[in-house]
Amino acid sequence: MKPRLDMFVFADALGWEQVQKRDYLKSLLPNRNRCETLFGYSSTCDPTILTGCLPYEHGHFSFFVKAQSESPFEDFKALAWLPDRIAAHHRVRNRISRWYAQKLNYTGYFQLYSVPFSKLPYLDYTEKQDIYEKGGIIGGQPTIFESWEDSAKVWCRSDWRLGDTANIDHARSEIEAGKVELLYLFTAHLDAVMHRYGTNDPAVDAAFDDFAKKLTMLADIASRHYKEVRIHLFSDHGMSDVSSKSDMMLRWNRQPWRYGRDYTAVWDSTMARFWFHNDRTRIEALQWLTQQPDGQLLTDEQLEAWGCLFPDRLYGEYFYLLPAGSLFVPSFLNQRHVPGMHGYDPSHPDCAACWLTNCETLPVRSLPDIFSVMKESCA
Ligand SMILES: [Zn+2]
Structure with missing residues (x-):
């Protein structure tokens, strides 16, 4: 019997609001707190969890x-x-x-x-390489898995290309074999279900219950194969119910500026990012954007405070952000309405991520702290 298993369970979009509302897995994972998220999407947050670095350092933000x-x-x-x-x-x-x-x-x-x-x-x-593999991070930082690989411990992780059922089955067989000491379980079903139904729906309740049962099952099996089982459940961000839609992209397209000649833009679900090719367009377009009631232009100070002021303005010279619960319809990411969405002001309560564990760890107040706990576990 191995002395100890450290199990890190990533659950995409398992926000602190949902954890609190549902008293989620309270008896299995009694030590819990809100974990501050980042401005952006999973494409921003996940590289931070894997490296402990902020977006402007690791270079990942949007696709x-x-x-x-x-x-x-x-x-x-x-x-x-x-x-x-x-x-x-x-x-x-x-x-x-x-x-x-x-x-x-x-x-x-x-x-x-x-x-x-x-x-x-x-x-x-931007995400040309697999961020879970060596060399996958744009900024060149090693991920936690390189530290685990260099340690004397036996480790394994999910394949993010597979669904939760396959990944939970894989974790289960690794635990039953009793050799693995560090395990990273990747799950994304809660995110998919909440995008599809919003946060209040019987289908969402069922998905939460099912996931809780499976984690409890893994914990039970682990307790038979290890003297000590340390389980950490965490997320990258939360989820908001979408209550309003913005047709700003269609209104923008009716303006005189031409894509490729006067500007380049990317319309994510909750933010639009712009690069202007001449001063005239910049002045006119910024004036137009400031007059729109849908959301707000972000200042450089704001982006810097969020760790998202990128060198060379890789992700845009100007960012226009919608308030929580609002969605661009259409955008480059979605044609139609989506009931649940994330990617808003990271200080909004809906956006917060969570940290739930059954043991004492280094404090986890924001996403980079998760990396520190994973690093400590292989020491
Ligand atoms: Zn999502």
């Missing part, structure tokens, strides 16, 4: 950016004539995404979402 030189999506110029309703179809998109990722040798998470084919030739993609 699409303005292409600095030649775009990897030049080919899409030939497809720009396709009617949007065909080009936007998710099956068409998924096929093309898979085929394109292979063609470009991308090993990271790759999805074209609803980015119009006509805009793709102006854009580049």
Whole structure:
């Protein structure tokens, strides 16, 4: 019997609000607190959990950016004539995404979402490499798995490409074998269910219950194979119910500025990011943006305080952010309404992540602290 198992369970979008509201897994994981999230999406937060670094250091934020030189999506110029309703179809998109990722040798998470084919030739993609593998972090930082690999302990982790059932089964067989000492379980089903139904729905309650049962089952099995089982459950961010939609992208498109000539923009679900190609457009467009009631332009001070003032303005010269509960419909990420969303002001209560554990650890107040606990566990 091995003396100790350290199990780190990542649950995408398991926010502190939901944990509190549901008294989630209180008896299994009694030590719990709110964990501050970051401005951005999982694409921003997950690299921070894996490296302990802030976004401006590790270089990850969102998937699409303005292409600095030649775009990897030049080919899409030939497809720009396709009617949007065909080009936007998710099956068409998924096929093309898979085929394109292979063609470009991308090993990271790759999805074209609803980015119009006509805009793709102006854009580049950031998460080209698998962030869980060595060399996957843009800033070059090693991830926690390199520390685990260098340690004397036996470790394993999920495959993020697989669903929760496969990953929980994998964790279970590793625990039953009784050799692993450090385990990273990746789960994303709660995120998917809350995007689909919002946070208040019987389907969401069922998903929470099911996940709790599975973690309790893993804990039970582990207790038979190890003297001490340390379980840590955490998330990258929370989830808001979407109560209002913004058609700002359509209004913007009716303005005189031309994409590619006057500006480049990426419309994420909850923020729009702009690069202006001439002073006249910059002045006029900023004036227009300030007049819109949908959300607000962020200041550099704000971005800096959030650790998101990127060198070379990689992710945009200007960021326009919607308030919690609001969604761009359409955007480059979604064509239609989505009941649950995240990616707002990180200080909003809905956005907070969580840290739940059954033991004493270093304090975890914000996402980089999770890395410190994972690092300490292999010492
Ligand atoms: Zn999500």
